Amino acid sequence: MIPATLLTNALLVGAVLFCLGLVGILTRRNLIVMFLSAELMLQGVSVTLVAWSRYHGDWGGQVLVVFVLTVAACEAAVALVFVLQAFASTGRLDASAWQALREENLPRVIDHGLPADDRVVPTWPHLSPAGVLPEGDDSRSLERDHV
């Protein structure tokens, strides 16, 4: 069992994780990042359940977290299949690509002036070539059955 101070601090950590996941799922538009945010919310709930379970000396909370893990695995499998299907039909991982499904009285999301890609291009290590490039026939490279 854990002291009450550790309980409250663990509850605080769980609350912070839950709220961060909530903000992420509300704002982000990438379907994968939305799912990561949902998993973050699940982590916050897990921390809370385990803290209460340890505080009360009862195993119910930890058993529930085991089932949370199970359901998260199922959910991820099924959801990723649907994400892949959605990507196959639109070519984007964008939640707003499906805004034709919105309510009729809601306004349409239009992207005004997307920001420029201001990433710093990383400098990759330059590797010196080793050996000689084998003479290859590009048209037959897919039919090759041995290296």
Next chain:
Amino acid sequence: MDPVAATTLPIPGLLLAGSVAALAASLWLLLPKTSDTVNSRRLGFLFGAAALIGFAATGRSLGGVGADAVFLTVAGISVISGLATIVTRSPVYSAIWFAMALAGVSGVLLVLGAQFLGVATIVVYAGAILVMFLFVLMLAQPSGMAPYDRVSNEPMLAAAAGAVLLGLLTLSIGRLSAAEPPACCRLPSRAQAMAAAPTEGVGSEDDRSATLLAPATAGVERVDADEVAHLGAELFGRHLFAVEVAGVLLLVALVGSIAVVSRGEATETDHRRESR
């Protein structure tokens, strides 16, 4: 809640309000927007650090766990990585930050004394689920950032809502710890143990029910040596039917996902056959 309890709240109100405001500002500045500059992001990091310190101080005012350096470290890792998960623009980096957050959460669970769940979080989440996410990312979006990763829906409203929700949760946690020493939280635990003891006492040793009956006082040993054995006994004893249902759920998810994929392919080939 009577006003007396509200006045004896252990959380300084100004500190909490300041942390909530700093968190909202930090989230708003850090979330991907059209008007992003490097300086606004730096300001966001600054506000985020202020909010982190504020919430750490709030947690410290709720109890002296500030002395527990291990808990502070893993909690900090999980919270910072969670923030980075939702504000990073590249989804691949977001997934990797999520793995870091999982490592932190696993550390928190270990500090809390749930050894099996701490390890299972790493193995199941970081080892299996996250790798599946990365697979899908690599299949669908191999070229890094897309335009829709650089904007977000209503960042200001969502940041304010999340920060206010966190403030309310913190307030209720503080109220909980203010009302804790008198009987509020201890009685249910003992009653729960009483209710649980007869069902679990069958075939189990006596010292287990003795630990169940002990009140939750500070200074009790934190780490249970037979934690995994007890969890397994509970899981396959009282919750055996639920375990079976979870197994069926896993099977159905497996079959269902394969069915969805293969049905989509079948319609494609049928379509091609018709068009020929």
